[in-house]
Amino acid sequence: MPKAVDLELASLTKRYGDTLAVDAIALKIRAGTYCCLLGPSGCGKTTTLRMIAGHESVSDGDIVIGSEVVNDQPPAARGTAMMFQSYALFPHLNVRDNVAFSLKMRGIAKSERHARAQHMLSLVAMQAYALRLPSQLSGGQQQRVALARALVTDPSILLLDEPLSALDPFLRIKVRAELKRFQRELGITFIHVTHSQEEAMALADLIVVMNNGTIEQAGTPREIFNEPRTEFVARFIGGHNVIPINGRTVTIRSDRVAVLPDGAEAKGRPARIAAIEYQGAAVLVSLTLDEGLPLAALVPERVFYQHAFEPGQTVRVRWQQGDLHDVSAAA
Structure with missing residues (x-):
């Protein structure tokens, strides 16, 4: 050998x-x-x-x-x-x-x-x-x-x-x-x-x-x-959102983004559903934040169909602070 x-x-x-x-x-x-x-x-x-x-x-x-x-x-x-x-x-x-x-x-x-x-x-x-x-x-x-x-x-x-x-x-x-x-x-x-x-x-x-x-x-x-080190790695490896928060460039995994029905008691940032893609065990929800930024959420199938989300619907999105990951500003 x-x-x-x-x-x-x-x-x-x-x-x-x-x-x-x-x-x-x-x-x-x-x-x-x-x-x-x-x-x-x-x-x-x-x-x-x-x-x-x-x-x-x-x-x-x-x-x-x-x-x-x-x-x-x-x-x-x-x-x-x-x-x-x-x-x-x-x-x-x-x-x-x-x-x-x-x-x-x-x-x-x-x-x-x-x-x-x-x-x-x-x-x-x-x-x-x-x-x-x-x-x-x-x-x-x-x-x-x-x-x-x-x-x-x-x-x-x-x-x-x-x-x-x-x-x-x-x-x-x-x-x-x-x-x-x-x-x-x-x-x-x-x-x-x-x-x-x-x-x-x-x-x-x-x-x-x-x-x-x-x-x-x-x-x-x-x-x-x-732990992607750069914006390029985060985008290329997939499954990540790259967004600015408080002057920082951060990533958040799409499976760590929660999508909730809009309402008076709903906490989180407002967003609008742009598209829905069924993937079997999960549903990929493409969203637009209120400032026009794109965001993707990977929602477990059972959770998604509890709410019957539809394209064009206004929802709330949120995540845990600990799920945010800093990256450099390198493209």
Whole structure:
């Protein structure tokens, strides 16, 4: 089994001509961590992943794997493996030979590489499909084969570039649970690029939120969700309202906003319901405060239907003071 190692990015920078794609980011990822690089398109997350893999050169700064700076090492010498978004399976090779291909390129004898490929296929429950072609597999099965191919070289760090984006929503949930299980069983570091907040929350021990080539915040999923450091993180991670109160910029989680019928005895700020979206266990209520600010409330289904709220209705909204969270004014 591979040995997990620490990864450190020290002032890591990538320029494409006059364009600064990654701006002197600093990050330490401890061995055995499931880390998600999260952010919108163009934020620098995939470029960062490709620099770690050795598929992009470093403009400045260092990539340290274990105790070694690997900036100038080729991908095969870094102890990393990359699983691409498209899976990139060879259509003319069967599943076993796809998984064993990198071992063949290293000159490993056929009997050994086939044995190692079969072992990896059993890990991802695909051993029964060893002689099939990729075109004979479903999307989820192809994803498992791509994972086995990445793991067959015993990497210390597995790099995943949006590996679930091609799957349908139901299968995506199933496969992300499998990815987490594989990572725990193998004990190695996974670094997973995604633009899905839900995916990062479900998978990561460490979420790194990126924006415009910089790291806005790094922390556990609970820290990121409950204690966003900037307005950008609060808005991007979702489930938060960002509003000014007494000259401060604060956030309040939408599930901590109570919506009450308007009336003489109702306490709270006046608001008008703009839209209602039923989500099953809860109802998302879009509101406008009296000063024109938008506000969202996530109301439990049972509570919502006790009051029969309707769009256009005037209501009262309130929250606990302790549920307000200060953020910087950074956009």
